Amino acid sequence: MSARAAGNLKDVNTEEHIVAQAKQLFFAVGKLSASTQEIADFAGVKRTLINYYFGSKQKLFDRAFDEMRYSFNASLSEVLGSIASVYDKVAGLIDTFTTFMEQYPYFNIFLITELNTTKKRKKEIIQRYQRQELENFYMEIQQEMDAGNIPKMDPFNYYVNIFSLVSYPIIMRPYYDRIFNMTKKEMDSMYQKRKQDILRLLFINQ
Amino acid sequence: MSARAAGNLKDVNTEEHIVAQAKQLFFAVGKLSASTQEIADFAGVKRTLINYYFGSKQKLFDRAFDEMRYSFNASLSEVLGSIASVYDKVAGLIDTFTTFMEQYPYFNIFLITELNTTKKRKKEIIQRYQRQELENFYMEIQQEMDAGNIPKMDPFNYYVNIFSLVSYPIIMRPYYDRIFNMTKKEMDSMYQKRKQDILRLLFINQ
DNA sequence: AACTTTGTTGACACTTTTGTCAAAGATTTT
DNA sequence: AAAATCTTTGACAAAAGTGTCAACAAAGTT
Numbered sequence: 001m002s003a004r005a006a007g008n009l010k011d012v013n014t015e016e017h018i019v020a021q022a023k024q025l026f027f028a029v030g031k032l033s034a035s036t037q038e039i040a041d042f043a044g045v046k047r048t049l050i051n052y053y054f055g056s057k058q059k060l061f062d063r064a065f066d067e068m069r070y071s072f073n074a075s076l077s078e079v080l081g082s083i084a085s086v087y088d089k090v091a092g093l094i095d096t097f098t099t100f101m102e103q104y105p106y107f108n109i110f111l112i113t114e115l116n117t118t119k120k121r122k123k124e125i126i127q128r129y130q131r132q133e134l135e136n137f138y139m140e141i142q143q144e145m146d147a148g149n150i151p152k153m154d155p156f157n158y159y160v161n162i163f164s165l166v167s168y169p170i171i172m173r174p175y176y177d178r179i180f181n182m183t184k185k186e187m188d189s190m191y192q193k194r195k196q197d198i199l200r201l202l203f204i205n206q
Numbered sequence: 207m208s209a210r211a212a213g214n215l216k217d218v219n220t221e222e223h224i225v226a227q228a229k230q231l232f233f234a235v236g237k238l239s240a241s242t243q244e245i246a247d248f249a250g251v252k253r254t255l256i257n258y259y260f261g262s263k264q265k266l267f268d269r270a271f272d273e274m275r276y277s278f279n280a281s282l283s284e285v286l287g288s289i290a291s292v293y294d295k296v297a298g299l300i301d302t303f304t305t306f307m308e309q310y311p312y313f314n315i316f317l318i319t320e321l322n323t324t325k326k327r328k329k330e331i332i333q334r335y336q337r338q339e340l341e342n343f344y345m346e347i348q349q350e351m352d353a354g355n356i357p358k359m360d361p362f363n364y365y366v367n368i369f370s371l372v373s374y375p376i377i378m379r380p381y382y383d384r385i386f387n388m389t390k391k392e393m394d395s396m397y398q399k400r401k402q403d404i405l406r407l408l409f410i411n412q
Numbered sequence: 413a414a415c416t417t418t419g420t421t422g423a424c425a426c427t428t429t430t431g432t433c434a435a436a437g438a439t440t441t442t
Numbered sequence: 443a444a445a446a447t448c449t450t451t452g453a454c455a456a457a458a459g460t461g462t463c464a465a466c467a468a469a470g471t472t
Contacts, residue, residue, distance in 0.1 A: 014449080030319060033239060035429060046451060051431060053449095109319060111381045113236060113312070131387055153403035156386070156396050160375050161407065168370035175317045180362070181337055190362050197359035201367065201407065220419080241459060252421060257461060259419095 015053045018043050022064045027104040032113070068107050072100060080133040086140045087149075091199055093162050098195060101170040108167055134159075149204055158202070165198045221259045224249045228270045233310040238319070274313050278306060286339040292346045293355075297405055299368050304401060307376040314373055340365075355410055364408070371404045 021043035025031050031038060036057050040047040054060040079092040101108070138155035145152045169176070169191070177187060227249035231237050237244060242263050246253040260266040285298040307314070344361035351358045375382070375397070383393060 032319065036431090037429075048431085048451070049449085055431095057430070106319070108378075109315060112377050113238065113315060113319070151407050153406065154396055154399055156388075157400055157403045160382075161371060161404075163378075164370045164374035165367060168374040169366050171318055172314075172366075172369075176366075182362075190360055193360055194363055197363045198367075200359065201357050242461090243459075254421065254461085255419085261461090263460070 014045065014049065018045060018050065018053060018060070019064055019067065022060055023068060023104075026061070026064055027068055027107040027110065030106040030109075032106060032110055065110070068104065072107070075100060077133060080137055086144050087203060089137065089140070090162060090202055094166055094195055094198055097163060097166045098170070101167050105171055105173075108171065150202065151204060162198075162202065165194075165201070169194065220251065220255065224251060224256065224259060224266070225270055225273065228266055229274060229310075232267070232270055233274055233313040233316065236312040236315075238312060238316055271316070274310065278313070281306060283339060286343055292350050293409060295343065295346070296368060296408055300372055300401055300404055303369060303372045304376070307373050311377055311379075314377065356408065357410060368404075368408065371400075371407070375400065 018039075022039055025034055025039060025042045029042075034042070036047050036050050039057075039060070040050060050057065050060055054063060075096050076093070079089055079096055082089065082092070084092060137159070141150065141155040141158055144150040145155075145158075150158065173191070177184070180187070182190070224245075228245050231240050231245055231248045235248075240248070242253050242256050245263075245266070246256060256263065256266055260269060281302050282299075285295055285302055288295065288298070290298060343365070347356065347361040347364055350356040351361075351364075356364065379393075379397070383390070386393070388396070
């Protein structure tokens, strides 16, 4: 249904359309190792168009990945670079990251699997990011710790904890749905409470 | 070097040897979609032996996965089923899970990717686990919350948090090594502190 | 030691997947 | 509207991966 009507030309940009659908298939649906045929079917185009526009499957993947990375970093920067309070920044990170993870749960997974097993392109693919914003955030965190509002630990670990607490349960959700003895309703309510539970865990006196 | 000498018969059980090596390749090295040739090379045997002993690649994978799952559940049960204090149980879970994750970081990842995208075998592969132990643990957690020793939240979320805080950073470590502006030494020390930091985060007054 | 069973090997066939290319169809430019 | 350019398509070739099989080798049994 979402497939492009065949021969429906130029009302959409085919190239962009393919990338967009590939991002969905890879990072939302989770078919990280979809074949070119699967990608083409999903996008509703002929397989050869992938080669025409991107040269190879790998280059399409790189393109999709780069776009994901860019938009993810942008949304992080928006929070970290703001003038909000530390508490609001933490809440903002939780919020932003939750949204992102729910939309693209497999993006993180790709970072791990493919990146570690594909020996090449290690250096180029990742640029150090948000150095200044991060240093600044660490400092603010440290101040809150000194003030007793945040459990004392290395600010880096604190930062990592935010992402851990948000990301992991979302990634594992389909698995948890099966192993834990709960109805979908119960599970939903559990997951809905998480944002607040996390925030309360990360901030002592709120 | 670790490869079996060719023709070196019966000093080791070839079948077990292949499974053991496959577990390493899949869940420690991270080659979740290794070809039969890669598996065979890694184990130092001829590729056809995989078919001889296991019938198909899938069956070898299932076997490796089942063994992993079994040992993982066993180590969890050992902690949850013990008579230790809640604090010690939480510390034990952190410890056990850290060890497991460091040894087989890709086991969790498989649970997500393959399991969600491979439509078949959803039901059979996972059995509900540790129901009684878990219910009991929830109850103990709740008591500690009531006593004010643990931040108040749903015990399920608390339980999930333990695994989130341990697992996610280990999974992401290779990625973090590159994006964060730290030396290996700094990163190591950060990760070493984590166990205590996590425990302190999860228990208020310790 | 002959026989049977178990283990190992290389060759082959089959399937899946990727990428190329020439031809056909559309769109834009002149 | 003719020419040039861009887009789409099906057919083909090449590569990679999986499983089967018959033959050979080793170990165990009688």
